[in-house]
Amino acid sequence: MLPLEVLEKARDELLDWQGSGSSVMEISHRDKSFLEVAAQAESDLRELMAIPSNYKVLFMQGGASAQFSLVPMNLSAPGSVVDYINTGHWSQRAMVEAARYCDVHLAGDSGGSYNRAPPQSELRFSDNAAYVHYTPNETISGVEFGYVPGTGAVPLVADMSSSILSRPVEVANFGLIYAGAQKNIGPSGMTVVIVREDLIGHARAETPHVFNFLAIAENQSMLNTPTTFSWYMAGLVLKWLKKLGGLRVMGERNRTKASLLYAAIDASRLYNNNVASDSRSLMNVTFTLRNANLDSVFLSAAVKAGLQGLKGHRSVGGMRASIYNAMPIEGVEKLTAFLRDFEDAQA
Ligand SMILES: *Cc1c(COP(=O)(O)O)cnc(C)c1O
Secondary structure (H helix, E strand, C coil), X not given: CCCHHHHHHHHHCXXXXXXXXXXXXXXXXXXXXXXXXXXXXXXXXXXXXXXCCCEEEEEECCHHHHHHHHHHHHHCCCCCEEEEEECCHHHHHHHHHHCCCCEEEEEEECCCXXXXXXXXXXXXXXXXXXXXXXXXXXCCCCEECCCCCCCCCCCEEEECCCCCCCCCCCHHHCCEEEEECCCCCCCCCCEEEEEEHHHCCCCCCCCCHHHCHHHHHHCCCCCCCCCHHHHHHHHHHHHHHHHHCHHHHHHHHHHHHHHHHHHHHHXXXXXXXXXXXXXXXXXXXXXXXXXXHHHHHHHHHHHHCCCCCCECCCCCCCEEEECCCCCCHHHHHHHHHHHHHHHHHHC
């Protein structure tokens, strides 16, 4: 979900943006007024995440999935070895794409079932990797790293699609962070890439120009027409985050929300979450019903109670509550009350 306040603001100025008599969607991306929106969004993101000045912020298209290819194309020479940690669906997808360009080495995994993040002591890196890639939060299974892997001098690349802006991170620990916008930044359509300056400028010759990190950085992410509406909406979300107090406050809120929900699941005899306690996601809380025959009854009762989108990803089934930044604590309280009521009604 998006913050209600943000949707209301977008609605209020949809037809007449900043007194221009036009919608923001009708303004040229080269217009001075839009350039200001774009620059403000970047500076708000830099402030919220305390992004050091030797990092570039790129506003791209193609989603996180395009980055599965664009990261190896931009960050590795032909024949390179790259290390990947596999903790679930998205890590796996990233590895499959990287294997088209590089020699992919598995540096660690969840050990069969995707229900834990491996501890640092289990990670085995290559001597000569161009980078190490991992997925801090696996959206589908709800598995989150409770730490940032240490990779020494080798750049760490993180697919932060479902955890960016959910709590403070030390950007300097990463060589590159990428995230599709649609979970915690704004509407779909845009991908944010935060990359250390020395890592750009080494793209493979065949890299499409519009996907070359150096060219994008040199052109303020306006090599071609950007996703102006998503960029504008992301800007509104970033302002909302700043007003709420930034990522420290957001992190506390998110911890409170997730613990309420895990406590309700753990206290019940009907629901079960099988993720290791040190790897439980703050953003995506997965659970199954011990009696899977009740799944569809549960889902329709939830919709009747106003609780939408609880069906788990089609690849794993079960249930998933995605409680991204915009989900208020009251939304989680409503869900925990529903979980209790539904369980009681089965008795
Ligand atoms: C949703 C998601 C993706 C896919 O994002 P697209 O923008 O649809 O390509 C990739 N990685 C993670 C961790 C995700 O949560």
